[in-house]
Amino acid sequence: MNQWLDERLNISRLNDKFLRKAFPVHHTFFLGEITMFALIILILTGVFLALSYEPSTRLVPSFLDKNTMVPAAYSSILRINWMPFGDMLRRIHHWSANIMVAAAIVHMMRIYFTGSFKKPRELNWWIGMLLLVFTILTAVTGYSLPYDNFAKTTLGVVVSIVQSIPWIGDYVAQLAFGGKFALDNTQMIPRVYGYHIMLLPAILLSLTGAHLLIMIKQKHTQPQYAKRIAYKKIVGVPLSTQQTPIAVMLALLFAGLIILFAAFIPVHPVEVFGPASDNPVQNIKPDWYLLWIFGVLELIPANFKFTLFGGEFGPEFIGGIVIATLVLVVMLAVPIFDQSKENLYYAENPTDHPKRLAAGIAFFALLIVWSVAGYKNDFQWPVAPFYVLTIVGPLVSYFATLAIVRGIKSFKAAEERERDQHQAAAADD
Numbered sequence: 001m002n003q004w005l006d007e008r009l010n011i012s013r014l015n016d017k018f019l020r021k022a023f024p025v026h027h028t029f030f031l032g033e034i035t036m037f038a039l040i041i042l043i044l045t046g047v048f049l050a051l052s053y054e055p056s057t058r059l060v061p062s063f064l065d066k067n068t069m070v071p072a073a074y075s076s077i078l079r080i081n082w083m084p085f086g087d088m089l090r091r092i093h094h095w096s097a098n099i100m101v102a103a104a105i106v107h108m109m110r111i112y113f114t115g116s117f118k119k120p121r122e123l124n125w126w127i128g129m130l131l132l133v134f135t136i137l138t139a140v141t142g143y144s145l146p147y148d149n150f151a152k153t154t155l156g157v158v159v160s161i162v163q164s165i166p167w168i169g170d171y172v173a174q175l176a177f178g179g180k181f182a183l184d185n186t187q188m189i190p191r192v193y194g195y196h197i198m199l200l201p202a203i204l205l206s207l208t209g210a211h212l213l214i215m216i217k218q219k220h221t222q223p224q225y226a227k228r229i230a231y232k233k234i235v236g237v238p239l240s241t242q243q244t245p246i247a248v249m250l251a252l253l254f255a256g257l258i259i260l261f262a263a264f265i266p267v268h269p270v271e272v273f274g275p276a277s278d279n280p281v282q283n284i285k286p287d288w289y290l291l292w293i294f295g296v297l298e299l300i301p302a303n304f305k306f307t308l309f310g311g312e313f314g315p316e317f318i319g320g321i322v323i324a325t326l327v328l329v330v331m332l333a334v335p336i337f338d339q340s341k342e343n344l345y346y347a348e349n350p351t352d353h354p355k356r357l358a359a360g361i362a363f364f365a366l367l368i369v370w371s372v373a374g375y376k377n378d379f380q381w382p383v384a385p386f387y388v389l390t391i392v393g394p395l396v397s398y399f400a401t402l403a404i405v406r407g408i409k410s411f412k413a414a415e416e417r418e419r420d421q422h423q424a425a426a427a428d429d
Helices: 002-009 011-019 027-052 072-082 086-113 122-142 149-163 169-177 188-218 224-229 239-264 288-299 315-332 354-373 384-428
Strands: 059-061 069-071 306-308 311-313
Touching: 002 011, 027 072, 027 086, 027 188, 027 239, 059 072, 069 072, 072 086, 086 122, 086 239, 086 288, 086 354, 122 188, 122 288, 122 315, 149 169, 149 315, 169 188, 288 315, 288 354, 288 384, 354 384
Parallel strands: none
Antiparallel strands: 059 069, 306 311
């Protein structure tokens, strides 16, 4: 059988070229695989949920109360919750999405802090950033689908940000959401549903395939220990005989942890918020990975707006689009800031590049300040300290990191001098 398949599919060449590929042995290299495992779980659970979900805003009798008319999308979520393992599937889907975003962020942090975005891997950094952006967009469209009052309010915030684009905002919003944002818009939920289950997953799978193909072609950046073992040689375990069993065990462990999360931590209850209505939920907040944008919107005064060439530039456009785009552009431009001419073979020690390390920590300090600002109204905090922290926080983080790295290097240098002195004394004796 093997010979028959080999004569037709040339499996032996596939084995020699791909299945024997060496994977580095280092725990941080599994972050990308965890992101991929989460995507697989999302697709599998999403298929089952889609079989019972009705993407419609037409009024039907509520699954829980036949005397109450509710949108069909909302009623179908109630029905899923009461199906055997239906609520469990929703929870697994929800937590997989959150962990996928978290794993992707930590994975990109590893790439950044170890310099693995450098030549020749700039293209994969940009693809990875697009993967992160489209993962977040997929998540946002997902938690709009239950069409409870929370989801409808969230969708209203998204629509208002799109509408804030000068000159073309209303046209873009109506094109994207099938008309004006209103309860009687019958095209809105089907349009968002199409984005969530077809367009965005197709983009994610395409980008993931491109990401993996480029990684296979260029090989991984090797951990530092590989330099001592075999300089400029690929050091690792083969895919077919060792890496695959490790990956399978990690996938099973990851799936078990997701199920454990889902068993004990519920997702937001649609029954509590009720069906979509014209009375928005007050003080609504996005998920943790978009909280920094919400914080920026909280810090920009509501009356901060101006008109230019007939177009209005308001706080929603400045905070939700301009600043968010600038943050994305900075992240995409990371490889351009690098001046390296040679190809990078080995992951760099972050402390060997203190300015890059400090810049990354300062960037995350800024996002943390903005994220905390999202809770300003909950605790009645004044806005002025956040304006100060927006500038001071990253600066303090930057220079504190430089000082800590300098201290670490001084400590190591002192240890090396002391060791050399001991060795010299031992040689004299």
